[in-house]
Amino acid sequence: MEVTRLLEKAKAGFNTVNVGATYKESAMVSLETWLTKLEFQKYQPQIEHMIESGYWDYLLDCFYQVIPFGTGGRRGEVGIGPNRINPWTIQASAQGHSQYLIKQYGEEAKKRGIVLAYDVRQFFTNKYFNDALDNPVRNLNCKDLALAAATVYSANGIKVFLFNSFRTTPELSFAIRYLKAVSGDMFSASHNPPEHNGKKIYDEFGGQLIAPFDEQLVNEVTQNVVNINTISID
Known part of the structure; x- marks a missing residue:
């Protein structure tokens, strides 16, 4: 079987x-998941390419852990695997955030909703990818990440307010308060290196979460996400 051969080579x-x-x-467990599960099908051609090319240091770093979720959100290098920023890691974050909001606010979370803003950051490619193959992170930008998250919040019944163009963090903070939303996401890598992206999370007051709510959110995202709910928003 091809997957068995690839895993043995890895x-x-x-x-x-x-x-x-x-x-x-840990990397082998994650690699097997991403090579066999249907939800990761669009990532598999590039994973197979990296295995066949022998990019062992890079592959191991991409797969040995799930990219950390901190009190401010989740940011890091764009790429393929659980230790990179990509649509899957952003959607996993949004699922945990949805669960947290519903636990905190109940039905109010769904009615009041969440505001999503994004800036101009865009990833193109890197030397480990084969540009002749499909690649879900090629040309990935902040709006793409915001839309990926929106499919999750919507699937969890939470109203989504999505800006139709680039916005700054202060504009997001104002919009959260103006719309009386329960939270907001800013999709931006801020001052991080060019190959990075991610998001920061803001509370109903337009600021970052403080104790004990920050720890509760981190625990929800890192410990309690079993399935990621998504819905088409086309």
Whole structure:
């Protein structure tokens, strides 16, 4: 079976990387998931290319963990795998955030909604990808990430207010208060390197979450997301 061959090749390749066995084992578990699950089908051609090309250090870094979700949100390098910013990691964040909002506000979360804003950041490609193959992160921009998140909030019954063009963080903060929304997302890499992207989360007052709500949100995103609900918003 092709997947078995690819996994065996990846395992042998990871064994050439000078890191602890725990990192390699974790990467193998994630790699198998992304190579076999239907929800990751659009990522698989590039994963197969990277395995065949022997990019072991890069692949291991992409797959050994889920990109951390901190009190401000989730930001990092754009790419393929759970340790990169891509539509899947953004949607996983939005699912956990949806669950948190519904726990905190109940039906009010759905009625009052969330505001999504985005800036101009765009990722193009990198040396590890094969540009002749399909690639869901090629030319990925902040609006793409906002739309990916919107499909999740909407699927969870939360009203979405999405700006129709680029906006700044202060404009998002104002809009949250003006619309009386329960929260907001700013899709931006801010001062991070050019290959990065992500989002920050704001509360109903237009500021970042403070204790104990910040920790509750982090726990919801990192511990309680089992399934990601999505809906078409075309």
